[in-house]
Amino acid sequence: MEKPPSYSELFNKVRELEKENWRINSAALHNINHAEAKFQSILDTVDVHMSLINRDLNIVWANWKARRDFGEGIIGSPCRNACFDGCNASCPEGKKCLVRDAFRLDSEQRGEAEIVGSNGKKLYFSGTAKVVAHDRDGRPESVINVYHDITEQKLAEEQLRDSLIQLRKNLSGTIQAMAMTVETRDPYTAGHQRRTSDIARSIAQEMGLSTEQVDGIRMAGVIHDLGKISIPAEILSKPGMLGKMEYSLIKNHPETGYNILKGIDFHWPVAEIVRQHHERLDGSGYPDGLRGDEIMLEARIIGVADVIEAMSSHRPYRPSLGAAKAFEEILEHRGILYDPDVVDASVRLFKRNELNVH
Ligand SMILES: [Fe+2]
Incomplete structure (x- = not known):
């Protein structure tokens, strides 16, 4: 039978175990401290x-x-x-x-x-x-x-937004100046472009077009007759009917307007809309004799607005024909010359008295 350990042997054994335990604990503590320091220094660098x-x-x-x-x-x-x-x-x-x-x-x-x-x-x-x-x-x-x-990123975004607002303001000012240039040469039609633009915008909104398209239509409407700048003032304000040559000069204005505007980056297809505003569904319009969907919707809208405004206003060669006559014209040629959806939207607006034409 094995002899039981003496008291001093047991005491030494306990001391050894304590030492081993301490060694393990200090190693673990060292590892934890090391890992924590490493972790802390990583987080301190971010x-x-x-x-x-x-x-x-x-x-x-x-x-x-x-x-x-x-x-x-x-x-x-x-x-x-x-x-x-x-x-x-x-x-x-x-x-x-x-x-x-x-x-x-x-x-x-x-x-x-x-x-x-x-x-x-x-x-x-x-x-x-x-x-x-x-x-x-x-x-x-x-x-x-x-x-x-994220201050730098936000400030850059704010600057970009401010420049865009400034750019749009400048563009609006330029458009306004262009509109005035043509209208000062033709006092009889002064305000025609602005009123046409307002009518076209109302029609576009009535038809449920996007804000983006409505803005483009409004912008093109304000300068749709810009090309008239190249027509002699005496022809523009001539009372009575125009001769064949004079009429052919007048018919150049959509193309002249297009040529002036085509180099400007408007964000909207303003030059194209201006070029097409006298095109008609059956191909009888000018300058390109486009038909149906070949004509941009924006131009079809401005085309109808132009007729409504022009017929409701005084002209050098005739007094105002009145809005009722204008609507007779567009209804008679609905689907032939004028887009039926555009005509219908105009009629709805007119019946609700929202077009400001008389
Ligand atoms: Fe025109």
Whole structure:
């Protein structure tokens, strides 16, 4: 039978086990510290603000960028101290808070925030809050909050939007100047282009065209007779009927307008619409004798609006024929010269008294 170990043998054995345990624990601790330092240095190199927030909405950890911008004191302080969303001291429930929502809904939350920095400049941030740990009962325990500075991107977008608005304003001014140039030479038709444009826009809206198409029609309408600039003023304002030569000069105006406008990038096919506004469905129009769908819808609309406006207004060679006569004309030639859908939309508008023609 084996002899039981002595007290001193047992004591030595326990000491050895303790030493071994200590060695294992220190190695594990060393590995954990090493891994944590490595992890921390990786997170410190990223160019975003990162903070870990507990259920009491206090920051328990922050990366270098967050500590640099908010001070080392943010660790242990309430998360509102590092909030870009303008969170005030009372953190009102009604206000959108990514961190609180992440805890409440246990899901990833994303959002953007705009703040005014200490130098008075606007700063923009894009943020994400995500639950990274749960307690034993499965309740969210901590949330990682990541904020990314998108100020440069936002400012570039704002600048682009401003330039676009400015560009459109300039374009509108140029169009207006072009319209006035032709109308000052032809006082009898002054306002004709603007009124035609208004009628054409109403028809296009009545037909349910897109805002984009309506804008193009409005723009082309305002300068549809630009080509008349090349017609001698005495012909434009001549009372009485025109001779054959004079009429052929007048008929050049859609093409002349097209040639003036074709080099300008309008964003809409303005030059083409201007060229086609005297084309008619049966091919009897000018300058190209296009038929049916060969004629752009925009030009078919301006063509009808042009007739309605011209017949309802005074001309050097005749008094106003009146809107009723204009509608007689377009209804008589509905589907022959004029697009039936465009005529129908005009009639509906006229019956509702929405065309401002008499
Ligand atoms: Fe015209």
